[in-house]
Amino acid sequence: MLRVEGLHKSYGRVVALRGVDLEVSPGEIVSLLGPNGAGKSTLVSIVAGLRRPDAGTVFVGGVDALARPKAARSLIGLAPQDLGIYPIVTVRQNLTLFGELAGLRGRELRTRVQEVAEALLLDDLLDRLAGELSGGQKRRLHTAAALVHRPRLLLLDEATAGADVETRAQLVALVRELAGEGSAVLYSTHYLQEVETLGASVVLIDKGSVLARGAVAELVARHGGSVVELRFDGEAPVITRDRPGRQPERDGNLLRIPTAEPGPEIAAAITAIGAHAARLQSVEVVRANLETAYLAITGRRYEPGEEIERA
Ligand SMILES: Nc1ncnc2c1ncn2[C@@H]1O[C@H](COP(=O)(O)OP(=O)(O)OP(=O)(O)O)[C@@H](O)[C@H]1O
Ligand SMILES: [Mg+2]
Numbered sequence: 001m002l003r004v005e006g007l008h009k010s011y012g013r014v015v016a017l018r019g020v021d022l023e024v025s026p027g028e029i030v031s032l033l034g035p036n037g038a039g040k041s042t043l044v045s046i047v048a049g050l051r052r053p054d055a056g057t058v059f060v061g062g063v064d065a066l067a068r069p070k071a072a073r074s075l076i077g078l079a080p081q082d083l084g085i086y087p088i089v090t091v092r093q094n095l096t097l098f099g100e101l102a103g104l105r106g107r108e109l110r111t112r113v114q115e116v117a118e119a120l121l122l123d124d125l126l127d128r129l130a131g132e133l134s135g136g137q138k139r140r141l142h143t144a145a146a147l148v149h150r151p152r153l154l155l156l157d158e159a160t161a162g163a164d165v166e167t168r169a170q171l172v173a174l175v176r177e178l179a180g181e182g183s184a185v186l187y188s189t190h191y192l193q194e195v196e197t198l199g200a201s202v203v204l205i206d207k208g209s210v211l212a213r214g215a216v217a218e219l220v221a222r223h224g225g226s227v228v229e230l231r232f233d234g235e236a237p238v239i240t241r242d243r244p245g246r247q248p249e250r251d252g253n254l255l256r257i258p259t260a261e262p263g264p265e266i267a268a269a270i271t272a273i274g275a276h277a278a279r280l281q282s283v284e285v286v287r288a289n290l291e292t293a294y295l296a297i298t299g300r301r302y303e304p305g306e307e308i309e310r311a
Contacts, residue, residue: 001026001075001153001184002047007056009042009208016042017053018208024153024184029175031200032188035298039208040188041081044157047186048078060153074103077151079143081158081188087131091122091141094130095148102149109148116144119174121167136163143171147178154178154185160194172197192290202290204297212297216290224293227286228265230255230273237276239269253281258296 002024009017016039024030032040045051047058049069058065058072065072085094095113104112117123120140125133130141143159156175160168172194179185187200195202196216204212204219212219230236236255241247248257248269255273259265262285270277286292 001061002186003059004047005057007043007046008054009046010054016208020205020210022203024186026182026184027179029179029185029187029198029200031195031198031202032186032205033195033202033294034205038205040205041157044155044186044188048076048155049073075152076155077146077149078155079146079157079159083138083142085130085138085141085145087129089130090127091130092126094141095144098145099148104149112148116147120144121170136167139163140167152183154183156185156187158188158190160189160191168194192294196290204294206298219293220288220290223296224288224290225258225260225296226262226288227292228257228259228262228269229284229286230269230280231282232276233279233281237273239272
């Protein structure tokens with residue numbers, strides 16, 4: 001349903017994409033992961049026809065999206081990272097407008113507006129002004145607007161940023177349902193838990209390049225060793241590790257030790273920190289999961305908290 005090849009994009013001197021290839025089949029959810037500035041939104045906006053790449057090809061349902069952007073656009077539902085709703089009209093009018101833009105009319109349009117409103121828990125809010133909704137409600141409306149015309153390719157760029165637990169769960173369930181009905185979904189997020197729940201395959205990009213791709217289980221098996229984390233009151237001490245394997249990483253008050261054997265590792269670490277043990281606040285074993293895999297691949301720590309603030 002989506003095939004992207006060799007995509008390059010620079011903004012002046014900033015290289016946002018350096019040769020990205022990506023495919024999403026009908027019924028498949030591909031989750032696009034990567035740190036802030038990795039190039040996710042740039043990729044999504046090129047696929048949606050909002051920006052032109054410097055090089056590369058984009059095919060949507062077999063349509064050359066760069067040569068025939070209108071034809072491709074009719075197959076796409078886009079919820080960009082930045083909210084795009086009309087604050088001075090109601091929720092119903094917003095959804096109707098987006099439906100009309102996508103070519104829906106009459107009874108079909110009214111039915112679809114009702115259906116997406118129900119799916120995104122907006123049915124009680126249909127006659128409220130969009131500008132008076134809460135942040136999470138706006139985000140739901142924004143996402144609903146991308147879905148009114150049942151797109152065959154759904155592009156969701158951080159759709160759950162800033163949404164509450166219930167909304168996020170609801171949205172994730174809805175995305176699974178849409179994929180179950182055959183839609184292809186490209187889903188960018190910073191919440192790794194969602195990716196595991198979605199049963200999505202992963203494309204992990206950083207600095208404009210794909211660093212890893214595959215099913216969650218594959219990535220975890222290949223990259224996601226367990227980690228022992230020691231948290232200190234104040235700066236974490238420097239320790240050297242006499243066991244085989246990677247050296248501990250210090251990150252503020254956190255000491256992170258990648259390891260295949262958390263138990264013995266903890267015992268060794270407690271000895272190694274010596275008198276610093278008095279400042280030790282907690283010891284945690286983070287079992288291999290998508291987060292540890294992500295960390296190993298990007299060499300960074302995931303901080304979803306930053307995203308919530310930014311949303
Ligand atoms: N309109 C623009 N003009 C100039 N530079 C831009 C523009 N949009 C994005 N960039 C730069 O391109 C790079 C990729 O940005 P992009 O928004 O695609 O990242 P992202 O992966 O979506 O990040 P985030 O997780 O923060 O949303 C960044 O270095 C960013 O500063
Ligand atoms: Mg982005």
